[in-house]
Structure formats: C-alpha cells, structure tokens
Amino acid sequence: MDAQQSALGMIETWGVPALVAAADAAAKTADVRVTAYDKADAGLVTVYIRGDVASVKAAVEAGSEAARRVGKLISAHVIPRPDAGIDAMIRPDPGGTAPASARGNMAGSGMPDLDALPVQELRRLARSTPGFPLLGRQISTAGRAELLRLLKEKQE
Template identity: 70%
Template sequence: MIETWGVPALIAAADAAAKTADVKVTAYEKADAGLVTVYVWGDVASVKAAVEAGEAAARKVGKLISAHVIPRPDAEIAAMLRPPSKKEPSAVPAAGTATEASAAEQPDTGPQQQSPDLDTLSVQELRRMARAKPGFPLSGRQISTAGKAVLIRLLLQKDE
C-alpha cells in the first residue's frame, strides 16, 4: 500500500508501480483530509519493487505519507482489501490503473458511478448496515476500522 497526500501524487505512485513490475494496482481509498491510499497486489518481490517505484514517484509529484508491504497477508486482511471478483461490482478503481480485469474486459466506472445510494451514506451508517447484515464477512472490530470503500464493496457483494 502507498499512502499520499492528494490524488496527483497517488496517481503518479500508482502509475509508476504498475509500470515497474507485474502487479495489479487494484483500488484506492480516501481516508481523511487529503490522505489517499492505493493497494498493490502480486508476488512479494514484484510488490516490493512496485512500491519502491511508487514511493519515488509520489515524492516527485507531491507528498508521500507512508508505504508498506505486507508479505502474504492473513486471509481476513486480504479479504478486506482485495477488490471483488470479476462477477461482482467493482470497488473503487483508481483512474488509469490496472484493475482485476483489463480495461477491454471491464469498462472503467468511477467512484461516482458506484451504487449512489451507498456512496451518499456516511461511514457510520455503512458500519450500521454491515453489523445488521447477516453473514457479513468482517467481525465487529473489523467493521469499526474498515473504510468507506471496503464497506461499500463488501455490502455490494452477492451472498454466496
């Protein structure tokens, strides 16, 4: 993951990461007051190289806040951060970055085109919905710390 202050630095970081190694730059999340985070998936060595390149690009364009590689994350953490499969609606794809499916297979839909009903809700409202949904994949503590994009993605997932 690469966290920057502002979207221009994030886009530069995501672009550099995607061009450096065989990784998937899957989604981004807005945290608060200009902080944005992009997630990069792939084998550990490729992700490390991609994150290093992304860090350098973010520093050139804007402000890098943090970058971190978690080798082989626990399944619960991976489920929180991974984008949905091709069958499910896309989370919040980062503009101009690779997604789970290539651009030819899946049209790019920006954040404003994702379930407008859920996008208009606050994080607290989304957390209430998640707690009320039977079989929701996150525990209470995980719901309390999950970001808006993660909650929307998991709330939109079809019950399997």
C-alpha cells in the same frame, strides 16, 4: 497467482496527483495489479498493489519515489503473504462508498445496506452522493438518524 506467493503493497499519499503518479510508476515497474484505492479524510489516499513479493516490493519502491517527486508520500508498506482476512478490509471498488463490512449487502440500487453502516461511513457516503441536501460541515455534524433518512430518500 499462488496465494502463498502473493503480497500486498500500500502507498499512502497526500493528494490524488501523488497517488496517481505512485500507482502509474508501480504498475509500470513490475508485474503487479493496482487493485484499489481508498480515500481518508484530510486528503489522505492509499493505493493497494497485489503481486508476488519481489514484484510488489519493487513496485512500492518505485511508486513511493514517484509520489515524493509529485507530492507528499505519507507511508509505504509491503506485507508478504497477508492473512486472507486482510482482503475483506480493502474495498474492491476503487473510490466506492461501501466499506468492506457492507460489500455483501449491496442493494439493487448499488448502494450499501445503510442500516448496517457506522456513522462515519454514512458521512462518507453522503459526501459522495450527488445532490445530497447537506454540505461540508452540515454532513460532519449531522446525526446518524438524519443521515439515514436523507440517504434513504436519495436511494428511492
């Protein structure tokens, strides 16, 4: 697809069921690619859609309506011809734990370079690591040094 004709669409919902309904409707409505999704705190999730401007607009509109029917639509937006730097902000691995800043620093174990991550990303990574020794509020209040130590132990 010609970069000059591409667009980025985003649909943010509260909860995964509304997100899945939005992504499904968007993909079925127009010739677009659902490229990634991102989880934020408090149940907010965003799906990213790429394609030509007209297709992305139609897909985001259909996806937004589906999200409203199933759950709660928070916001939707289309950016025609986004700057190339925008792609670096979006994770290529849906549901992955590495922020865009750490994508190039993946260790052989599949985990990001932990020392390069901000504490918020360390907490997100800890929550998604099976068998992590801290839970819930413990992760939220843990300091950077403790999170790094425990994540590195799990990495080994």
